[in-house]
Amino acid sequence: MATTEPVADYLLQALGADNKTPWAFQADVMNGTDPSAQDVTVERSLFTNHEVKVFLYNQQVTDSLTESFIALARANHIPVVGVYETMPEPGYRYQSWMLAEVRALRAAVTDHVSSEHL
Secondary structure (H helix, E strand, O other): OEEOOHHHHHHHHHOOOOOOOOHHHHHHHHOOOOOOHHHHHHHHHHHHOOOOOOEEEEOOOOOHHHHHHHHHHHHOOOOEEEEOOOOOOOOOOHHHHHHHHHHHHHHHHHHOOOEOOO
């Protein structure tokens, strides 16, 4: 897996998934700081070298860097999953929100289906 920030890290850990995105990259994006050129290069190589099966990004906070990684994932036929930092409204309870996130991730891994919005 590759991510933009640690929004789904606990979920990925519980599922036994390996997040290959450098921690410094995730922390920088989470804190609104530009990641280093080296970390951006490492993140890009995860897509161009097909080292990841899915790309997860914080659907509620995007910028031009995130959009460039979404495009790069798509160009390399890597499913994209938008995860949510806070519960999307309306219509969700905590359990249904988490179940929707897990289902989207499963569809990406097993069926190569992108789910950018719940």
